[in-house]
Every structure is written in C-alpha cells, then in structure tokens.
Amino acid sequence: xxxxxxxxxxxxxxxxxxxxxxxxxxxxxxxxxxxxxxxxxxxxxxxxxxxxxxxxxxxxxxxxxxxxxxxxxxxxxxxxxxxxxxxxxxxxxxxxxxxxxxxxxxxxxxxxxxxxxxxxxxxxxxxxxxxxxxxxxxxxxxxxxxxxxxxxxxxxxxxxxxxxxxxxxxxxxxxxxxxxxxxxxxxxxxxxxxxxxxxxxxxxxxxxxxxxxxxxxxxxxxxxxxxxxxxxxxxxxxxxxxxxxxxxxxxxxxxxxxxxxxxxxxxxxxxxxxxxxxxxxxxxxxxxxxxxxxxxxxxxxxxxxx
Amino acid sequence: xxxxxxxxxxxxxxxxxxxxxxxxxxxxxxxxxxxxxxxxxxxxxxxxxxxxxxxxxxxxxxxxxxxxxxxxxxxxxxxxxxxxxxxxxxxxxxxxxxxxxxxxxxxxxxxxxxxxxxxxxxxxxxxxxxxxxxxxxxxxxxxxxxxxxxxxxxxxxxxxxxxxxxxxxxxxxxxxxxxxxxxxxxxxxxxxxxxxxxxxxxxxxxxxxxxxxxxxxxxxxxxxxxxxxxxxxxxxxxxxxxxxxxxxxxxxxxxxxxxxxxxxxxxxxxxxxxxxxxxxxxxxxxxxxxxxxxxxxxxxxxxxxxxxxxxx
Numbered sequence: 001x002x003x004x005x006x007x008x009x010x011x012x013x014x015x016x017x018x019x020x021x022x023x024x025x026x027x028x029x030x031x032x033x034x035x036x037x038x039x040x041x042x043x044x045x046x047x048x049x050x051x052x053x054x055x056x057x058x059x060x061x062x063x064x065x066x067x068x069x070x071x072x073x074x075x076x077x078x079x080x081x082x083x084x085x086x087x088x089x090x091x092x093x094x095x096x097x098x099x100x101x102x103x104x105x106x107x108x109x110x111x112x113x114x115x116x117x118x119x120x121x122x123x124x125x126x127x128x129x130x131x132x133x134x135x136x137x138x139x140x141x142x143x144x145x146x147x148x149x150x151x152x153x154x155x156x157x158x159x160x161x162x163x164x165x166x167x168x169x170x171x172x173x174x175x176x177x178x179x180x181x182x183x184x185x186x187x188x189x190x191x192x193x194x195x196x197x198x199x200x201x202x203x204x205x206x207x208x209x210x211x212x213x214x215x216x217x218x219x220x221x222x223x224x225x226x227x228x229x230x231x232x233x234x235x236x237x238x239x240x241x242x243x244x245x246x247x248x249x250x251x252x253x254x255x256x257x258x259x260x261x262x263x264x265x266x267x268x269x270x271x272x273x274x275x276x277x278x279x280x281x282x283x284x285x286x287x288x289x290x291x292x293x294x295x296x297x298x299x300x301x302x303x304x305x306x
Numbered sequence: 307x308x309x310x311x312x313x314x315x316x317x318x319x320x321x322x323x324x325x326x327x328x329x330x331x332x333x334x335x336x337x338x339x340x341x342x343x344x345x346x347x348x349x350x351x352x353x354x355x356x357x358x359x360x361x362x363x364x365x366x367x368x369x370x371x372x373x374x375x376x377x378x379x380x381x382x383x384x385x386x387x388x389x390x391x392x393x394x395x396x397x398x399x400x401x402x403x404x405x406x407x408x409x410x411x412x413x414x415x416x417x418x419x420x421x422x423x424x425x426x427x428x429x430x431x432x433x434x435x436x437x438x439x440x441x442x443x444x445x446x447x448x449x450x451x452x453x454x455x456x457x458x459x460x461x462x463x464x465x466x467x468x469x470x471x472x473x474x475x476x477x478x479x480x481x482x483x484x485x486x487x488x489x490x491x492x493x494x495x496x497x498x499x500x501x502x503x504x505x506x507x508x509x510x511x512x513x514x515x516x517x518x519x520x521x522x523x524x525x526x527x528x529x530x531x532x533x534x535x536x537x538x539x540x541x542x543x544x545x546x547x548x549x550x551x552x553x554x555x556x557x558x559x560x561x562x563x564x565x566x567x568x569x570x571x572x573x574x575x576x577x578x579x580x581x582x583x584x585x586x587x588x589x590x591x592x593x594x595x596x597x598x599x600x601x602x603x604x605x606x607x608x609x610x611x612x613x614x615x616x617x618x
Contacts, residue, residue: 107337134348135591247442
C-alpha cells in the first residue's frame, strides 16, 4: 500500500497533465462537499445541545451554540430513566458480548480445522440461517417457552453467533494458523484443548478484538428490536428503548419539566433535551471509535476480501 | 481387495479421525446446541403458518389448515400495498450501492495522507450512531419549526418544509439518510480492494498517456466490479431484514401508506394487535422469505447480465 502510493506520486510528478491537475482539483472539491454534508447534521445537533432552550425553539441555532447553556444536559443527568437505561445497556452489552465472542471463537476454531469431519455441513448449517429464518413469531415462541420473556436472558442468549462474524473468525484462523502448527503440537503430545488454550487463544487476540467490537456495537448497544419484543418491564429497558420513547414517541414525562411553569419554556426544554440526549447516547461509542478504528477496518476487510 | 473391504477400511479411518478430534467436537457442542435451539427450533415452529395455532394446545396439537393463512393474506386489502412498499423500498435501497464505490475511487486518488484519513474518519463516524438516534436526528434536523432545514428556509425567505410529515418524502429520507450514515463505512472494503490492484497496470497506462479519469474507468473500476457484485447480491439477501428497525421508527399515521412493509406488518399482526394471530403473522413472515429469495435471484441475474459477475 505505502509503496504503491509513493510510486504513484513519482509517476505523477514526472508527467502531470493539465487534465489531471484539473481532475484532482475537482476530486478534492468533491470530497470536501461530501465531508461537509456528513458533518453538518452532527455539528448542528451538538451546537443545539449546548444552546439555550429559547434559541433552539426560535430556530436561531445553525452551526454554533447560541446563548451557551448546559440546561439540556443537567436535565438529563437528573432523569433516572435515562440512567437506568444506560446501566442496562452497559449490562447487556458487556455480558452479551462476552457470550457472543466466546461462542463464536469456540465454534470457529474447530470449523477452521481442515481435518474436522463434518465441518462443511456445520458451516452450511450456520450460513443457511443468513438466508432463511423461522421468523419473528416462531422465535418469540421459543424464547417464551424457555421462560425467558421479560428477563435479562432474552437480551443475551438469542443473539448467540452471527454467521457473518463466524465466517470472519474461521477465515482468520485458517489464514493465520498454519496446519503444521497443529501437527507439531500434536507430536509434542498436546491435546486439542491444550492447543486451543495455549496456542490458539493467544494468537486470536486481534480477531477477538474485532468480534467484540462488532457484537458490542451492532448486536447490543445500538439495537432496540430484541428489547421491543421480549421486554415489558420498564426497569429492564436498554437505553435505545428509552431513547425511542423520548426522541420518537414524544413522551417526556412531566416530572422532568416540573419546575417550569411557562408553556413555551417547557416546549423549548423539550426540544433542547432531545439534542442533549442524542449527544449523550452517541458519545460512548464515538469515544471508543478512534481506538478501535483500525481493528474495525481490519475486520471488514478480512470478512469480505478473502 | 473387495469393495466391501475398502468401504469398511474407509469407515474405520473416518471413525479414527473423528475420535482423534473428539475434543474439537466438545468445543463445538455448545455452539451447535445454541444453533439448534435458537435458529432451527424456530424453523420447525414455522409450521404454525399451516395450522391454526392455539396457545392452550401448543404447536403440534393445533389443527392443520393448509394454505388458509396465506389465502387470507392474498385476499386482504393490505396485501398489495405491503408487498409493493417492501419491494420498492428494497430496490431503492439497492440502487444507491455505487455511491460508496465512487467515494472509494475518489479517496484513492488523494495523495495527501492527512486529507485522505481525515475524510475517511469523518465519513464513517455516522456508522456508529444507533438507528434510534439517527431517526431522532432526522426528526430534529427536519423539524418543520425548529429544525435546521426550517431555519435555513426562513433565512432564505421560504416557507419551511415539513418533510417528516410528507408521505411522498418517506422513501427518499429513508434511503438517503442510510447513504449519509453508511457510505463511508461501506467504502472501506472497496478501498482495501483498490490496494490489491497491480501498480504495473497503472504504470503501463501512464506510459500510454492515459489520464487519471481513464485509469479509474479502465483499471480501478473493473478491479472493483467482482467484489461490488458479490456485495450487492449479499446485501439483497439482507435488505428485507435490516429495514425493520428504521422503518418502524419512521412510521407515522401520515406515511403508513408507503411505509408499511412486510416486517412491520408481521410485527403488528403478531405481537401488537388486540387479537394476537401467531399463525397469520408467521405465514406472512414466510412469504417474506420467498419475496427475499426472488429479489436475490433477480439481482443476481441482473448482475450477471450487466457485468458477467455473480454469486452463482
């Protein structure tokens, strides 16, 4: 990659035609426009969240906080429902991801072994679930019959293994661990358990990071569907379901706005609150993201190119 | 050696291989149990689509009704709009697939590392925002009174648009907010593929006097095509599934005429209506599987016709 870039720039320094220079200018402009389009809504939301309720409702906020205020954030921090949802989401994400990653790794390693009898059939059995599923109600019935409705288990156990993630992990083991390694370990008298524990797991660290990230973000933190069907008890609701009530269904309970008499100010705070909530809900993942970005890219490429 | 002996020998060898690896099967046991319980048991349970499910008796005891549940859906006034909405929204979501490719091709031309990685970092940040928050942002951003578009319209002396309340805008908002959220992330794969293209091709093209646009057109683009087609066909298989969370959040009584898709209807019939109808809902869900498969075949066929690349 790096070698190609430097090599390319060498050519281009030699003979850069007028057309190419013009083209590169257009290209840069295009990318700038795209970047601005992506940034604009984000900047708007952040700016509004730090503005005063009056400025928000008067529509005076564009790209910069107007009448800087932290009222929206203060109101959220006093709201127990949001915090409860936050704590629940952390719980589901933490334990759910541990469960997902463990299951995926212990399935992927045997299935990456060429000498495992029946591995093709089992892999196909997993891939088939990508194309066809029993559907919403039959799955719901299974969860119900296991007595998991309205329990924390329903948020964790049904997620299990994502077939796409399983394929990434299998590919990882197959491409990074040479078969000779198994032979050598076998000759030294190591059992498969021993090989798995002492050789495979330490080598699997990068793929564990990628899987943990995929599951934590895509399967747990950012979804609400499971909670919507399986949970009834408000106490168990993850953050996304609480957000849905406030952001989409418009139900902000009056206790949050109790101190405010004036109807207009109330309306203003209601809007302001939404902006602050959007920021608060997205910050944890966004904070994580620069650190794990490289792994994410690696995972995506591993799963798709190879 | 007789055939009998050979097969017996083979069989004992097979058995040896299985026994030698017994610990691997122990590792696999739990994942397989999970697969059976949470993925294959529901497939078995999907037979209630052909029965009249009665909760008191259970799946096996409920009487068979043949295709009655399917017929009921075919004859329902909901049938045509729900199917049409699903297919239109899916196709619309699929035809924007070249956008990440264009972004990747464009990024690939950038020589400044800093600029390139900044653009990449910014464009794929929105991927990490949850669906609920994205839809919440849409409501705020496009709010007819206090939203960004309203403020902008007021500044320009126009009357503020009410896009979220306009059924005609539903599909556009749905698809283009997806593009906004995921184009950067989807470009990652294409960028990775571009790095695998042989630099000698570019060198030769430069010697022949090809400009950058021509090199993109005749070297980079053909290099991306196989992967693009595979991804397109794969995402066709998933497009009916993914849509649920976002469509359901974007639904309002105003836009139900265009926003009611199979998945949201299945959910409402099965788990939200006053009289829960598990069998009917399951039947519609199964039908979705068939629509999905047809869509997959259609897209795969189109991909092969147009580019000579396809998954099968």
